[in-house]
Amino acid sequence: MLWAAVIFFMSAHAGSDFDGTGPLAAIKRWLVGLVAPVFGPETDIVNVAAHFTEYLVFGVLLFLAAHQTWPNAKTVQLALIAIALASLYAVTDEFHQSFVxxxxxxxxxxxxxxxxxxxxxxxxxxxxxxxxxSHLRVFRDC
Incomplete structure (x- = not known):
């Protein structure tokens, strides 16, 4: 729930809100510094990277939550549940952004x-x- 709140917070702000000083501006400058040499300084890849990374973390967290909730479920089912929940939240997130x-x-x-x-x-x-x-165990024992 905390990560969903982080996503909501980020969605409630335009990219220009992070142009000043502070930790969020530093994160934006870092992302721009990473992608600018490859894509150019004016690219929107920072937006794509931010969306992808936010939801990559969200997918992991939702999978872990599903695994805790349904420990006997198949791993594939838990992954699909996590993906579906994240995708559904993403729909509401995009709707929320239409008002910002x-x-x-x-x-x-x-x-x-x-x-x-x-x-x-x-x-x-x-x-x-x-x-x-088990594969990791075998590798570790070598």
Missing amino acids: PGRLCDSADWLTDTLGAALGASAAATLSSASFS
Whole structure:
């Protein structure tokens, strides 16, 4: 729930809100510094990276929450639940952004959010699966 609140907070602000000073402005400058050499300083890739990263973390957290709630469920089912919940939240997030000055409701952002959540949930599912854990044990014992 805390991460959903972080996403809501970020969605309640336009990118220009983070141009001043403070920790959020520092994060934005860091992201711009990472992508500017590749994509140019005026690219919107920072927005894409922010959406993808927010929802990648959200996918991991939702998978972990689903695993705690339904410990006997299959890993694939838990990952699909996490992805579906994140995607549904992304729809409400985009709707919320339509009311924020300087933001808009964008289906491409929803898709980016869903893909980030899918990668996060899939990674968490892979790392939590018994077969992956046993492979790590074999590798560690070598």
